[in-house]
Amino acid sequence: MPDAVLCHILSFLFTTEAVKTSVLSHRWKNVWASVPVLDLDEEEYDADMNQPLYNPEDCFAQFVNRVLMFRCSGDIHRFRLATNGMDDVSLIYAWISTAIRRNVVEFDLTVQRSTVPPFEIPKSLFMCSTLVRFKLWLHRGIRVMIPTSSNCFPSLKFLHVTVHFPDSDSMEKLFSRLPVLEELIIDGNFVESTTSNLDISAPKLKRLQTELRVFKHDMHFANFVNYVCQILVNVDAPNLEELDICFDPLVSFSLKNAKCLRKAKIDFFYVEELKKHDYFLGLADRIHQIFAGIYDAKYLTVKAPLLAALDIGHQYLLPTFNNLNYLELQLHTCRCLQSLATVLKISPHLEQLKILLNRKHMYANENNYSDDVDEDEVEPEWDAPETVPVCLISHLKTICLWDFKGCPDDMEVAKYLVQHGKALNRVTIHTPFCENKEMKSQSATALWSNVSKFPRGSKTCEIEFQTII
Numbered sequence: 001m002p003d004a005v006l007c008h009i010l011s012f013l014f015t016t017e018a019v020k021t022s023v024l025s026h027r028w029k030n031v032w033a034s035v036p037v038l039d040l041d042e043e044e045y046d047a048d049m050n051q052p053l054y055n056p057e058d059c060f061a062q063f064v065n066r067v068l069m070f071r072c073s074g075d076i077h078r079f080r081l082a083t084n085g086m087d088d089v090s091l092i093y094a095w096i097s098t099a100i101r102r103n104v105v106e107f108d109l110t111v112q113r114s115t116v117p118p119f120e121i122p123k124s125l126f127m128c129s130t131l132v133r134f135k136l137w138l139h140r141g142i143r144v145m146i147p148t149s150s151n152c153f154p155s156l157k158f159l160h161v162t163v164h165f166p167d168s169d170s171m172e173k174l175f176s177r178l179p180v181l182e183e184l185i186i187d188g189n190f191v192e193s194t195t196s197n198l199d200i201s202a203p204k205l206k207r208l209q210t211e212l213r214v215f216k217h218d219m220h221f222a223n224f225v226n227y228v229c230q231i232l233v234n235v236d237a238p239n240l241e242e243l244d245i246c247f248d249p250l251v252s253f254s255l256k257n258a259k260c261l262r263k264a265k266i267d268f269f270y271v272e273e274l275k276k277h278d279y280f281l282g283l284a285d286r287i288h289q290i291f292a293g294i295y296d297a298k299y300l301t302v303k304a305p306l307l308a309a310l311d312i313g314h315q316y317l318l319p320t321f322n323n324l325n326y327l328e329l330q331l332h333t334c335r336c337l338q339s340l341a342t343v344l345k346i347s348p349h350l351e352q353l354k355i356l357l358n359r360k361h362m363y364a365n366e367n368n369y370s371d372d373v374d375e376d377e378v379e380p381e382w383d384a385p386e387t388v389p390v391c392l393i394s395h396l397k398t399i400c401l402w403d404f405k406g407c408p409d410d411m412e413v414a415k416y417l418v419q420h421g422k423a424l425n426r427v428t429i430h431t432p433f434c435e436n437k438e439m440k441s442q443s444a445t446a447l448w449s450n451v452s453k454f455p456r457g458s459k460t461c462e463i464e465f466q467t468i469i
Contacts, residue, residue: 003031011037011078014044015067033070036077038099040064042084057084061091068098080108085141089119096122103130110137123147133158136174138188144170152177163188163212168196178202187211192250195230205237210253211246213269227280235293243294247287247306249273249280255293264297266290268306284314295319301328304336307343315342326352337382337409344389351391353417354400357410382409384416392420392457399427403468406431406447418454424461430468 010018010032018032042060060083079099086092092111099107111119120143125131127147132155138144144167146152153159159181161174166188178184181202190196192214200208216227231251238257245253247268273280287306294300300321307315324347329340340355399417404410418427431447448465 003034006031007035010035014039014041016041016045016063019067034072034074036075038067038071038076038078039080040067040095041080041082043082057086061086061088064091064095068095074102076102076104078106078108079104082108082110083112085111085113085119087116089117092119093122096125100124100128100131104128105130106133107131108135111142112137112139113141118143120145126152127154129154131156135160135162137162137164138166138170138174139164140167142170143167144173146173146176150177153179153181155180157182159183160185161188163190165189165191165194168194171196171198175200178205180204183207185209187246188213190214190231190251192216192227193230197232198234200233200235200237202235202237203239205240207242207244208235208237208240209244212248212251213246214248214250216250216273229280229282229286243297245290247290249283249286252286253290253293255290258293259296261294261296261298263299264294265301266294266303266306268303284310288314288317292319295321296323297321298323299326300324302330302343304329304331304339307339308336318342318346321347322349324350326350326354328354328356330356337413340413341383341385341389344391345385348390349395351395351397352400353396353398354402355413356402357404382412382416384412388420392417393422395423396421397423397425399424400430401427402430404429404431404447406450411450414451415454418451418456418461418463420457421461422457424456424458427461427463428466429463430466432468 006028010021015032015035015038018035022029022032040063042057045060045063064081076099081092081095083092096109107125109121118141121136123145125134127149131153134153134156136159138161156178157180159178163171163186175184175186175198178201182204184200184202184205184207186198187210190212194214210233212231212233214231227250229250229252232254233251234254234256235258236256239260240255240258241260241262243255243258243261243264245264245266247253247266287310310318327343327347327350329343331337331339344350344353399421401410401414404414414427414429418424421427429447429451451463451465454463
């Protein structure tokens with residue numbers, strides 16, 4: 001195989017593994033040195049543990065120095081550096097400088113612990129004209145000093161920052177100058193005492209994903225207090241097309257000028273926190289603020305407990321989603337059913353509706369959930385709206401009911417939608433393969449018998465049953 005093919009294969013390996021291929025044969029001796037990808041991870045470094053006076057940090061530093069010394073003089077396309085932190089911070093600066101001199105295009109930087117003196121992201125990295133993709137692990141021990149020049153990140157199109165109890169000043173500076181950025185991901189953890197104001201101004205930003213979680217010490221010990229929001233995220237992105245938010249009650253998210261927004265997904269971390277919304281001062285205002293920023297979306301996925309946490313006054317203040325064509329509403333409890341009426345009312349031109357009916361008392365981003373709700377013991381929560389929503393009368397064409405078990409509220413909702421959907425063409429009902437005994441689900445045959453008797457508002461409406469496998 002040509003050397004170019006061998007280099008491509010080795011680019012998928014950690015650099016420690018790529019270097020080891022030099023012993024395979026004379027042909028392989030220097031192939032690793034031409035690989036345009038360097039993946040240097042201290043945890044993956046296979047040092048000789050039997051060496052006397054073994055120091056993992058020194059061994060890793062020596063390895064990185066040798067790699068950079070003996071590799072060819074060609075450009076470095078992707079450079080990943082993950083270290084637990086060096087006592088000699090100058091080594092990290094030297095390695096970063098080498099990558100910049102070699103016209104690095106993709107840079108992934110992780111410094112996992114504080115250093116003395118504190119590690120500061122070099123200004124040269126902000127000024128790098130070839131850098132297109134940048135991933136950074138940012139914690140309190142890392143400082144960010146933006147150059148005074150306005151020419152920061154001149155070519156950067158992708159930025160992913162994972163924060164871990166970061167320094168507020170560094171967070172605020174990092175997102176201040178992103179002239180050509182097209183995709184931004186911010187995730188990680190804060191403590192409740194953190195005060196931060198993130199102003200993100202990105203004129204060419206197309207995709208934004210935020211997943212910022214605030215650790216609430218008292219709540220974890222069931223000692224609830226009145227929490228005050230001190231983390232503000234303000235986004236000005238006139239060309240934003242896709243938005244994905246994982247919501248925390250103590251993070252305020254404001255989006256303006258999102259006239260090009262096509263797709264939005266609003267998630268959250270913990271259902272239990274939304275149930276105790278009275279403990280979070282101003283929560284309803286923050287939820288309303290999110291929806292006020294995405295009203296131009298054409299496709300929307302939302303977890304219903306967010307809407308259920310709004311009082312009647314805030315529900316009436318929700319904006320009208322005139323452009324919304326597709327809606328996916330994910331339920332978690334029966335109390336969320338009334339959110340359906342709210343969202344249908346503010347979506348007059350909705351054509352496609354998908355409702356996930358699975359009642360999971362769970363953490364939204366975890367696997368430790370249980371179907372421990374007995375629907376026979378739950379007071380019905382579905383009340384048909386006084387007036388039929390406009391979208392049901394004139395626009396809604398397809399409905400998908402996912403994880404339909406046939407409990408009384410589910411049946412009432414399905415009956416209402418089928419009966420009042422004047423423009424409906426198809427209703428697809430997905431039932432679980434294994435019936436949940438606690439939910440006392442009806443058999444698929446019984447479900448079909450009952451649903452097929454529903455009066456239909458549209459003469460062209462077909463009802464189809466499918467089994468979830």
